[in-house]
Amino acid sequence: MIAGPSGSGKSHFTESLAQAAIEKDLWVAWFTLETLAAAIGKSKVDGSTARTVARICRADLIVIDDISLLPVGEGAAEAFYRIIDAAYERRSIVVASNIHPSAQGSPRSCPRLPPGPAPTASWTTLTW
Template sequence: MTRPTPTPARSAPALPDDLDKLLRRMRLPYLRAAAPDVIATAKAQRWDPAEVLRVLINEEVIGRDAATRRMRRKTANFPTGKTLTTWRPDDSSIPAATQQALATLEWIGRAENLAVSGPSGTGKSHFVEALAHAAIEADLRVAWFTLETLTGTISRAKADGSTARTVTRICRADLIVVDDIGMLPAGQDAAEAFYRIVDAAYERRSIAVTSNIHPSGFDTLMPKTLATATVDRLLHHAHLITTQGDSHRLQQALTGKGVHALT
């Protein structure tokens, strides 16, 4: 049976006050917003009562799902909002088959990791952020950090004695991203913060990292003992990708595409 599609009726009558209050009390905002038009359409088209109920509940589910995605995008703290829609696969040195396989997000379901390394401006952060946005659209949770912001988060937690709770909260995310490792010096605190997250997430959650240095060289950025333990866990179940080529940002700048033309 084809489900009827609600069509807004002209000047659909408002809900009775008592029904409106009940829906508010039951916290059904999307059902309440849709109800006047759905009821008017149902009367005009003589819908089955069960279908009216189904459509109204579906409106609430759709609204709640959209609200959840908005909240998760905000909580993830993405840097730019770049998605797969803005990603240009033909401009990337990442093999097309690899891009397509990662975009399925099946690796996140298997708690596998992703390490993308390569020169600055070759699309590492853009691609990983695009995957992270896709993960939220797929009803997954994402936490986004740079190594600097992760270090700050763990350092504050150490100061107030909430390290374990903070690490647990971060690891509720299905995908944890640590972006731009190697762009700034990483000392003992950064190495410890990174290790804590990688260790807690090991074989339980997915971690994606981007860096201008291959993970095997992280011991040049941070204390060797912590770097070795971290990389061992990070790479055990990881997809390793190396980007190549010139900086896309520099190419756009040199061709005048990085700014709007002055008039």
């Protein structure tokens, strides 16, 4: 999870991670939360959601960028949950958010993170 204000280098850092993975012949799936929600939403129309999630989760590295840049609807939250649930402990996942984890009670924050101490980094927090 990488969190910080706009312009702090979150996307640039995740692009570097993705490029390093590609150079090692690994497959990378890159989404913004908005494009992920669109992909999962589109798959619901023809009943291929499980196949779409499985295809995404075949990637060695899954990147979900730009969480909380826009208000999050139910479809985006569901898409995020489906990928995280399917990939958990099976794939590497990078999530980049404009909302600092300490602001998790904010109505714009999605998905909600478990309660815990606020990170100590001043602009970008990286947790492995």
